[in-house]
Amino acid sequence: MSNHLPGVYIVSDSIGETAEMVVRAAASQFNSGSMEIRQIPNISDEATIEEVVHQAAENDFLIAYTLVLDELAEFLRKEAAKAGVVCVDILGPIISAFEQASKITPKREPGLLRKVDEMYYRRVEAVEFAVRYDDGKDPRGIPQADVILIGVSRTSKTPLSMYLAHKRIKVANVPLVPELAPPDELFQVERGRVIGLTIKPDLLNNIRKERLKTMGLTAQATYANYERILEELEFASKVMKKLGCPIIDVTNRAVEETASKILEIYYRRLSNV
Helix, strand or coil, rough: CCCCCCEEEEECCCHHHHHHHHHHHHHHCCCCEEECCEEECCCCCCHHHHHHHHHHHHCCEEEEEEEECEEEEEEHHHHHHHHCCCCCEEEEHHHHHHHHCCCCCCCCCCHHHHHHHHHHHHHHHHHHHHHHHHHHHCCHHHHHCCEEEEEEECCHHHHHHHHHHHHCCCEEECCCCCCCCCCHHHHHHCCCCCCEEEEHHHHHHHHHHHHHHHHHCCCCCCHHHHHHHHHHHHHHHHHHHHHCCEEEEEECHHHHHHHHHHHHHHHHHHCCC
């Protein structure tokens, strides 16, 4: 008795990853010694389907398919039946079940799962980018960023970077400190990509005092000194003016509200490119 399973043609109007995963999972139940899989992706015409069915009949392969367009799926089933080829619909039964249970008509649009996957991976990439280039860790991230946030400490640069990353936008953020010259890269990127964040000194003073308390430090430290805060804000203002960048006052704004302003600037710039 042979331990070889029949070969399988994977026929799909997308890239066929879903069908291949199901086929391999099913084959694993047979402890098969070998199995040949041939991918036939991006099917959009009946002529290709006819050729695949002909090859499957000649090679004694079966066909597993994910065709969300009814007319192509029906044509494949008829051709396979005429040729005596075993043909398995991978997505059809579960789509029909959802439709029956929900009374919602499916979109029947090829490649939707891949689009969702691509959005997910772009989000993961943006989050990793935000972590890598947080707090001015590496100025080499500045030219690669969609948005660069600048401002003094505690102006919500990091929370905003992460929030925007979940919207698939790559954000680098750079702290502005009087003792450190801003990285040259800030002055080399196109206008509109750098966005300045500012805040009222009284509120920043309170935020920093609370921050020091959580760290177990005295509120009298230089970090929360009012004169020092004024110095930092003045320095940041000069840098932002030199850059000619948009400036958002984050005083008493929620992260979501500030992010909305940043997105407005970001999409406006894209529309003008």
